[in-house]
């Protein structure tokens with residue numbers, strides 16, 4: 001690491017404005033060690049350390065696929081479009097890197113075709129749909145960010161994005177040319193895959209149990225902006241059931257001519273019970289009609305499972321019925337230890353929500369014991385000069401720690417405006 005970051009090293013020789021920073025070398029060495037030993041490390045590195053290069057270089061030298069996960073899209077962009085190309089120039093060699101976003105950023109070809117065949121649009125929607133259709137012919141990524149104003153029509157986009165709920169997976173006729181499949185293939189060829197915490201945890205929550213996972217296997221993960229980990233993990237290990245989700249399920253089932261009239265009636269009775277609920281969050285007191293709703297979903301699932309399923313559509317539908325059933329069952333049983341639960345009205349939506357209070361056990365089990373090397377870094381991780389609090393909150397029980405002060409002379413170089 002000294003040869004690269006140190007005085008007279010590669011960076012100093014190749015970059016005009018490079019400044020040697022001892023803390024950057026220490027961080028790079030700590031990351032390198034964790035990756036080589038396949039262990040975990042948590043590093044607080046103050047502003048100006050040059051964190052990204054300090055973990056990207058060891059990641060590259062490691063030679064096996066590594067995920068770099070960020071809290072924000074801004075940092076994800078910076079790493080992919082600025083730091084990795086810089087490293088390529090300095091090292092004078094190409095780097096195999098891939099950039100993955102959450103599923104709902106990509107176009108689902110199958111939904112696009114279905115919408116095209118149905119052709120039910122208002123006049124403004126029709127214009128946007130036509131632009132999306134034209135774009136779909138030539139895009140190589142299917143990434144919504146490439147679309148201009150047509151991509152800003154969130155309601156229209158939500159009808160054709162590649163989210164997991166309605167995805168048919170390997171049974172889809174468009175699977176081989178699906179944008180998610182292509183992205184996954186790119187990621188499988190890459191040494192460094194840049195993702196964000198939302199995508200990482202969405203994938204972790206379903207990993208091993210579902211073909212809908214889009215991240216390839218990885219030997220290590222580096223979390224930058226790791227101060228966000230707890231919040232994002234809490235969001236993804238929680239769940240909710242809403243009248244919208246039921247309505248979507250019923251709508252999709254009817255399109256496939258599955259008989260869900262009983263579910264529809266039971267859902268209507270159940271959610272009508274909250275007709276007078278005021279806007280906002282409330283404790284869950286009574287769930288009248290939940291037994292009938294669960295029973296109706298069970299029946300519907302059995303009858304859907306009887307259908308001959310060549311396209312995979314019934315399988316997806318049955319899976320959705322099963323998920324609704326089991327999540328409603330948790331609310332019914334009140335078996336929500338370690339969860340905080342509530343009922344919420346947002347406009348016309350009624351949401352039963354459950355969020356874990358403490359994700360440390362889940363992260364210890366699903367992340368830190370399964371992934372051989374994890375690096376957590378951020379400018380702000382310690383409380384009172386100690387990592388104890390963050391370690392406890394995210395279940396980081398075993399692993400080294402390193403705290404590096406900022407390289408800036410804050411008294412001389414900072415101004416505070418109030």
Ligand code: SF4
Pocket residue numbers: 107108109110111162163166167168169170172173174175178179180
């Ligand atoms: S595999 Fe899933 S996301 Fe891809 S086109 Fe098919 S249904 Fe859509």
